[in-house]
Amino acid sequence: MDLFDTRGASPMLIAQQMDAFDDSDWIYELKMDGFRCLSYIDQTMVDFRNKRNMRMLSKFPELKDIIVCRL
Numbered sequence: 001m002d003l004f005d006t007r008g009a010s011p012m013l014i015a016q017q018m019d020a021f022d023d024s025d026w027i028y029e030l031k032m033d034g035f036r037c038l039s040y041i042d043q044t045m046v047d048f049r050n051k052r053n054m055r056m057l058s059k060f061p062e063l064k065d066i067i068v069c070r071l
Contacts, residue, residue: 007049009038035059043067 037056040047046066048056057064 007038007040007047007053041066 035050035056037048037050040049044067046057046064048060048063050056
């Protein structure tokens with residue numbers, strides 16, 4: 001059994017949450033809300049899983065037909 005079969009990978013999570021602060025020595029990048037998921041794609045199926053390993057394809061039905069082509 002491999003990673004694709006078990007779908008057991010975990011995306012990187014925040015290691016430490018700190019209170020916001022204002023300092024002229026730091027610059028910030030806005031975080032846009034969205035989904036982070038892992039994709040499992042082969043010639044016959046597509047599967048998207050979130051950080052809790054829950055299926056996400058229903059949130060992106062337009063991606064269900066993405067198939068990797070053989071070269």
